[in-house]
Amino acid sequence: MTEPHFERDIDRSHMQVSDEVAIQIENMNKWYGQFHVLRDINLTVNRGERIVIAGPSGSGKSTMIRCINRLEEHQSGKIIVDGTELTSDLKNIDKVRSEVGMVFQHFNLFPHLTILENCTLAPIWVRKIPKKEAEETAMYFLEKVKIPDQALKYPGQLSGGQQQRVAIARSLCMKPRIMLFDEPTSALDPEMIKEVLDTMIELAEEGMTMLCVTHEMGFAQAVANRVIFMDQGQIVEQNNPHDFFNNPQSERTKLFLSQILGH
Amino acid sequence: MSTSQTAAFVRKDMLPPKDPPTSQAGLVKWLRENLFASWLNTVLTLASLFVIYLLVTHFYPWFRHSVWNANSIAECRTAIAATWGEGATGACWAMLRERWHQFIFGFYPPELYWRPIAVFLGLLLAVAPVLFTQLPRQMLLFSLTYPLLAIWLLWGGSAWPVIMIAAGFGIGYLALRILGDISAILAVVVAIVAPVLFWLFAVGPLDEVLTKVIPLAIEPVASDRFGGFLLAITIGAGGIALSLPLGIILALGRQSNMFLIKSFSVMFIEFIRGVPLITLLFVASLLLNYFLPPGTNFDIILRVMILVTMFAAAYIAEVIRGGLAALPRGQYEAADALGLDYWKAQRLIILPQALKISIPGIVSTFIGMFKDTTLVTFVGLFDPLKGIPDFIRADFNWKGIYWEPFVFVGAIFFILNFSMSRYAMYLERKLKRDHR
Numbered sequence: 001m002t003e004p005h006f007e008r009d010i011d012r013s014h015m016q017v018s019d020e021v022a023i024q025i026e027n028m029n030k031w032y033g034q035f036h037v038l039r040d041i042n043l044t045v046n047r048g049e050r051i052v053i054a055g056p057s058g059s060g061k062s063t064m065i066r067c068i069n070r071l072e073e074h075q076s077g078k079i080i081v082d083g084t085e086l087t088s089d090l091k092n093i094d095k096v097r098s099e100v101g102m103v104f105q106h107f108n109l110f111p112h113l114t115i116l117e118n119c120t121l122a123p124i125w126v127r128k129i130p131k132k133e134a135e136e137t138a139m140y141f142l143e144k145v146k147i148p149d150q151a152l153k154y155p156g157q158l159s160g161g162q163q164q165r166v167a168i169a170r171s172l173c174m175k176p177r178i179m180l181f182d183e184p185t186s187a188l189d190p191e192m193i194k195e196v197l198d199t200m201i202e203l204a205e206e207g208m209t210m211l212c213v214t215h216e217m218g219f220a221q222a223v224a225n226r227v228i229f230m231d232q233g234q235i236v237e238q239n240n241p242h243d244f245f246n247n248p249q250s251e252r253t254k255l256f257l258s259q260i261l262g263h
Numbered sequence: 264m265s266t267s268q269t270a271a272f273v274r275k276d277m278l279p280p281k282d283p284p285t286s287q288a289g290l291v292k293w294l295r296e297n298l299f300a301s302w303l304n305t306v307l308t309l310a311s312l313f314v315i316y317l318l319v320t321h322f323y324p325w326f327r328h329s330v331w332n333a334n335s336i337a338e339c340r341t342a343i344a345a346t347w348g349e350g351a352t353g354a355c356w357a358m359l360r361e362r363w364h365q366f367i368f369g370f371y372p373p374e375l376y377w378r379p380i381a382v383f384l385g386l387l388l389a390v391a392p393v394l395f396t397q398l399p400r401q402m403l404l405f406s407l408t409y410p411l412l413a414i415w416l417l418w419g420g421s422a423w424p425v426i427m428i429a430a431g432f433g434i435g436y437l438a439l440r441i442l443g444d445i446s447a448i449l450a451v452v453v454a455i456v457a458p459v460l461f462w463l464f465a466v467g468p469l470d471e472v473l474t475k476v477i478p479l480a481i482e483p484v485a486s487d488r489f490g491g492f493l494l495a496i497t498i499g500a501g502g503i504a505l506s507l508p509l510g511i512i513l514a515l516g517r518q519s520n521m522f523l524i525k526s527f528s529v530m531f532i533e534f535i536r537g538v539p540l541i542t543l544l545f546v547a548s549l550l551l552n553y554f555l556p557p558g559t560n561f562d563i564i565l566r567v568m569i570l571v572t573m574f575a576a577a578y579i580a581e582v583i584r585g586g587l588a589a590l591p592r593g594q595y596e597a598a599d600a601l602g603l604d605y606w607k608a609q610r611l612i613i614l615p616q617a618l619k620i621s622i623p624g625i626v627s628t629f630i631g632m633f634k635d636t637t638l639v640t641f642v643g644l645f646d647p648l649k650g651i652p653d654f655i656r657a658d659f660n661w662k663g664i665y666w667e668p669f670v671f672v673g674a675i676f677f678i679l680n681f682s683m684s685r686y687a688m689y690l691e692r693k694l695k696r697d698h699r
Contacts, residue, residue: 126603171600174601
């Protein structure tokens with residue numbers, strides 16, 4: 001059992017889970033053609049929760065969080081985000097998307113725009129915030145992720161870790177109430193993983209509701225209040241990190257943990 | 264006994280950078296790498312030099328024997344024979360001296376040449392802010408009004424119909440602005456329907472009244488007086504300006520999830536691409552009138568322009584589709600995740616990148632289309648490459664002149680197309696955003 005490798009102490013004073021429900025998923029199913037990718041997913045996320053979703057590749061963990069902002073469509077069951085149910089109604093989809101931030105494995109910054117423009121684009125065009133105000137907000141968040149001096153560069157000129165931090169800042173500029181992370185560190189060199197995780201920890205310390213698909217088990221132990229293990233499109237086990245890592249119940253979870261933590 | 268290095272090694276000081284050896288720099292290096300890199304390369308270099316030598320020795324005398332002052336091809340031939348001896352050949356540019364204006368303006372009335380010249384200068388002024396973003400943005404206002412101004416100046420006649428067309432656009436814009444806050448769909452519908460109704464029903468009576476009150480007219484020039492580069496550039500510039508937006512719409516339509524829009528786009532593109540341009544030109548000149556209400560007989564240049572536009576748009580749509588396909592899916596997902604709707608995502612994220620990738624293909628299509636405007640000769644218009652020279656050859660004085668028109672027209676086409684190609688390269692360099 002490896003211990004969390006974060007040197008600094010984590011400030012837990014704002015990490016409070018409220019009773020208010022942020023995301024509710026009920027009996028959700030999804031198919032790709034004939035292939036049943038997500039099977040009967042039931043999940044309730046309260047505001048302030050920090051959930052880490054783990055599992056082998058192809059287990060449907062990315063697909064599940066991508067359903068939450070409708071990047072993937074579900075075929076049956078209910079998904080309610082912040083009181084808005086996701087249906088084919090475009091208004092609801094836009095509303096949910098502007099409340100839910102997402103960070104991708106491959107950053108997906110817009111290469112033809114500067115870092116600052118990347119961060120101000122959605123606030124200006126979706127939230128209709130004046131340009132000047134949007135730029136101030138963007139600079140605030142860029143300072144938070146510690147790259148204000150790169151604001152006028154283009155994404156191609158930044159390192160992977162810097163790009164991912166910009167991607168986080170870009171999402172935060174929309175002042176989202178929920179953040180989704182889809183393997184945010186999987187495409188990064190080991191040296192850069194830590195800078196991105198640090199940014200995510202700071203976010204957690206401020207009480208952001210977060211769902212992270214990640215293989216960083218150290219992060220899970222340090223920050224998560226709940227770990228979900230998925231396999232074959234189903235939620236196999238969920239527990240608090242301490243019990244999840246030290247006392248896994250299902251055979252599948254034990255096998256998975258022994259494989260990723262065994263060396 | 265073993266020679267392998269197993270001892271630990273620590274570098275104490277880092278090596279400073281040095282200049283490369285002289286044989287690896289400058290002209291010597293360039294020549295060796297580019298012209299004499301290997302035996303095969305050396306042979307090819309020498310063979311190419313020989314071909315260049317042949318071409319130059321073959322064509323140079325023809326240009327050197329040029330005659331500029333003569334009244335007929337016979338005088339040219341006599342002059343060449345007198346100076347360079349019997350059997351010498353030479354260019355008879357005297358024909359250009361006499362007839363250059365027909366290559367440029369066709370049969371446009373000479374006393375009205377100022378109008379096409381003004382239109383051409385206006386074209387440069389209107390295109391400049393579109394091509395070079397560093398110019399003041401207010402210039403775009405002129406670019407917007409330019410097409411109607413150009414139409415009026417070229418064809419002449421009453422200014423009122425042109426002003427009415429502009430007024431129709433103005434009505435549409437107003438509808439968009441006023442209703443835009445209430446409902447986007449309603450605004451778009453009204454912005455399309457209101458101007459169309461205005462053009463169909465209000466323009467006729469209004470035009471009559473206004474012409475009586477203020478007769479704002481210049482001398483009309485009929486389409487059959489157009490010719491030469493005036494015709495080629497009119498059709499070419501009109502086609503380029505119209506086919507890019509149409510091509511973008513078709514490319515997006517072909518990617519659409521909506522079945523009808525997608526099928527229509529696919530059918531349009533595949534049909535147009537499957538048919539030779541000449542066929543479409545014949546449709547424009549002969550068939551189109553059958554499909555229109557009886558009595559309508561709109562201008563042949565306009566008809567040709569519409570079909571040339573459709574032809575180019577189909578190709579541009581495919582070029583842009585290639586650019587769209589080259590974008591990683593993550594770009595669409597990031598735009599979606601930020602809450603941008605379809606049109607905003609296309610306009611701000613997808614198209615700027617897809618069009619940038621498509622620049623070489625788009626410009627190739629434009630250049631091809633501009634050159635294809637010479638095909639209008641087959642529907643009886645006087646294009647600069649065949650229509651005008653044939654007309655000049657019909658004059659007894661210039662009967663038998665052959666290469667000179669091709670060289671002259673070819674040179675002008677080359678200058679115009681080469682400029683387009685260089686501009687495209689400039690644009691690609693300017694839009695380059697480092698490695699992505």
